[in-house]
Amino acid sequence: MSEIIIEPAKNNNNLGAIVKLLDDEKLTQAVGLLLPLQEEKRTQAIKMFIRHNHVMVVKLNEDVVGMIVLSAWYGDEGKRIAHHYELGYLLQRDHWNKGIMTSAIQQIISILPSKITIHAECKQSNYRSRRVLIKCGFIYDKDDLWQRIIK
Template identity: 25%
Template sequence: MLESKRILLRKIKLEDAQTLLKWGQDDLYHQTAGFERFTDLGQAQKAADQYQKRLYSFAIIEKKSQKMIGLVELYERGLDEQAGLLVTKDLGFMLDKDYWHQGLMTEALTIIINYAFNDLKQQQIWAGTFSNNEASQHILEKLGFKYIYTADFKQVSETIGFEEKYFLLTPDDWYDKMQLNTKS
């Protein structure tokens, strides 16, 4: 289990399906994070089972209430060792709207980034956000991520219809950012 002052990250459990269902029925999470739609508890339970099987998928738990308030994940970017993909991860994250603007996502991402660089020995962490999700972009930039490019998925298929901005964080950028934060 990974933790900080106000939150902890733990593996997702089947009992979390009710919370996943709540998020899966709210259009806001589809529009801001691309979260999957769920129409019933059975679908959410299947999703909880899938999250459980992913090595680096975590529920964000508020310590005070012991409630699941979000998700954070590290994904494989590929398994091509020669291309260096084994030492890179993609970062995904989502926070319940009732907990926005409290610094909790910044805290959760700090935990998972430290874990990725210190324990997993990753050399790059990539994160993509919908182009209109300025709040997530601001969090990434605050943590030292640098904007690299925008992918226009509308050019791939009219049914996809969105753009995604991609950001990159390296250990050097992370440790530089953390040193700046401890000096101020």
């Protein structure tokens, strides 16, 4: 397998590659990401998303093939919970089943500080994503929620 590189979306000129990645309507629907259809509004929405979340791009052979997002976690009462984050990720469909996202998430986890909890939502029918979470040390919590405590 080629080298998988993870880098912050904010620090690099990756906006065009992210917009292109998110042009795959089947992919964005699969992860529940709703974006405007008009190109200019879509690009602005993606810029805003990157600005307000920890977004990393996943590169393979210098090409952006996926992204990983860590965003604030809000409890049942709608209040931000300190040291808790929600994990989201997506990968170009032609790169599925190659271990790329598992490796990328493991890289991210290895550099996270201790004493945080990462939550991920994954539908029971999404067996590929469930396999990634299991391989990355997440445990099933309840409903469609998984979590990983970084010790």
